[in-house]
Amino acid sequence: MSCFPCFSSHGKKSSKRVNSGRTRQLPSAPPHSETPPQPPSENPKRPPTEATNNKAVTKEAGNNIAAETFTFRELATATKNFRQECLVGEGGFGRVYKGHFEKTGQTVAVKQLDRNGLQGNKEFLVEVLMLSLLHHEHLVNLIGYCADGDQRLLVYEYMPLGSLEDHLLDLPPDQKALDWSTRMRIALGAAKGLEYLHDKANPPVIYRDLKSSNILLDKEYNAKLSDFGLAKLGPVGDKTHVSSRVMGTYGYCAPEYQRTGQLTVKSDVYSFGVVLLELITGRSAIDTTRQTEEQNLVSWAQPIFKEPSRFPELADSLLQGYFPVKCLNQAVAVAAMCLQDDASTRPLMSDVVTALSFLGGGPEAGNISPSSASASPLDDKMIGMTENYQDEVAARERQQAIAEAMEWGSNSRAINDSSM
Ligand SMILES: Nc1ncnc2c1ncn2[C@@H]1O[C@H](COP(=O)(O)OP(=O)(O)OP(=O)(O)O)[C@@H](O)[C@H]1O
Numbered sequence: 001m002s003c004f005p006c007f008s009s010h011g012k013k014s015s016k017r018v019n020s021g022r023t024r025q026l027p028s029a030p031p032h033s034e035t036p037p038q039p040p041s042e043n044p045k046r047p048p049t050e051a052t053n054n055k056a057v058t059k060e061a062g063n064n065i066a067a068e069t070f071t072f073r074e075l076a077t078a079t080k081n082f083r084q085e086c087l088v089g090e091g092g093f094g095r096v097y098k099g100h101f102e103k104t105g106q107t108v109a110v111k112q113l114d115r116n117g118l119q120g121n122k123e124f125l126v127e128v129l130m131l132s133l134l135h136h137e138h139l140v141n142l143i144g145y146c147a148d149g150d151q152r153l154l155v156y157e158y159m160p161l162g163s164l165e166d167h168l169l170d171l172p173p174d175q176k177a178l179d180w181s182t183r184m185r186i187a188l189g190a191a192k193g194l195e196y197l198h199d200k201a202n203p204p205v206i207y208r209d210l211k212s213s214n215i216l217l218d219k220e221y222n223a224k225l226s227d228f229g230l231a232k233l234g235p236v237g238d239k240t241h242v243s244s245r246v247m248g249t250y251g252y253c254a255p256e257y258q259r260t261g262q263l264t265v266k267s268d269v270y271s272f273g274v275v276l277l278e279l280i281t282g283r284s285a286i287d288t289t290r291q292t293e294e295q296n297l298v299s300w301a302q303p304i305f306k307e308p309s310r311f312p313e314l315a316d317s318l319l320q321g322y323f324p325v326k327c328l329n330q331a332v333a334v335a336a337m338c339l340q341d342d343a344s345t346r347p348l349m350s351d352v353v354t355a356l357s358f359l360g361g362g363p364e365a366g367n368i369s370p371s372s373a374s375a376s377p378l379d380d381k382m383i384g385m386t387e388n389y390q391d392e393v394a395a396r397e398r399q400q401a402i403a404e405a406m407e408w409g410s411n412s413r414a415i416n417d418s419s420m
């Protein structure tokens with residue numbers, strides 16, 4: 001397991017966790033040839049090219065492309081020459097600076113892609129194209145970009161509260177932990193962003209790199225997904241998957257995607273399950289500071305998923321018991337369903353959105369008292385979904401017990417036979 005140290009973010013921490021994962025090409029899957037993304041058929045726009053450079057993507061009335069172009073000088077001025085004090089974070093593809101445009105009074109986040117990065121340029125073009133076409137209240141808005149010379153920069157709406165990772169994992173002692181209903185609201189927002197990409201974008205978009213550092217928060221803790229650089233246009237027609245190099249982040253990547261490089265919307269559902277589990281437990285997907293059997297969050301939680309009576313053990317101690325136990329149980333059941341090894345049995349994001357609407361994140365949620373046993377009103381679908389899961393767990397356990405009894409029976413017969 002590799003570790004990828006990151007820079008501090010939003011001045012809150014002097015250093016991020018050593019285990020903080022960055023997007024990178026993951027080993028172990030056979031390399032596939034990369035198909036350049038095609039724009040959605042409804043919006044046949046070409047991505048900006050080197051030749052068209054800064055004039056490629058401009059505001060066009062009456063269509064979906066709304067990204068502005070900026071000169072390098074404009075962005076240097078906005079970020080005080082990319083000064084250290086404006087640096088808000090650094091990821092696998094470059095640094096992110098807080099910027100301010102005097103003329104408009106607008107505050108923005110400027111992502112300067114690493115020019116030595118293997119995929120910087122390609123990811124840049126993909127991201128500009130994708131974000132220009134996709135708009136949703138739970139996706140970070142791309143304001144514009146700069147492609148001056150060999151510089152590649154993206155200008156996003158500034159998300160004042162930074163990433164979910166900054167609020168959930170390794171909190172400094174003076175930082176208040178997120179409460180249950182905020183956690184569930186963030187989960188619901190992220191789920192809605194994914195649902196939009198999977199079900200409403202045409203063709204569907206597989207996000208491919210969902211993780212807590214890619215979920216950003218506005219001043220009211222509304223979640224928005226950032227970083228579409230790795231997103232792929234999903235399969236169309238009878239194709240069920242898109243083959244690609246395995247890109248992602250350790251701890252969040254679906255097992256079948258890491259094994260085969262075959263990408264489906266269900267790979268995103270798995271990554272969402274990891275984020276939901278992080279929200280429930282306050283633990284990071286990979287944490288090398290813990291003892292070996294607890295370093296991988298999913299492996300640690302899997303045995304507990306099989307025993308619904310143990311679900312409350314998963315709750316983040318920083319919640320101090322302030323959550324409705326039934327809601328916690330349902331949230332764990334949703335996470336467990338998303339994290340199933342068999343991708344085909346994972347729920348769709350639309351089902352997850354329905355389920356989470358009732359777990360303290362949506363307007364339907366009830367009041368929250370410390371470990372109160374009262375549940376929010378759950379609709380039939382939600383109850384059915386999680387009860388099915390719990391029934392399946394019970395059935396699997398029964399089958400295993402029968403198999404073990406049969407094996408024990410045949411072993412003891414064999415011992416008896418040989419002693420006769
Ligand atoms: N639009 C934004 N507004 C405010 N802060 C942002 C914005 N985009 C990114 N950041 C901050 O910069 C940090 C680094 O973001 P970046 O996307 O470069 O890296 P990452 O998400 O940690 O890793 P990866 O490169 O794998 O996506 C984020 O964790 C977040 O704190």
Ligand SMILES: [Mg+2]
Nearest residue numbers: 091213214227
């Ligand atoms: Mg990111």
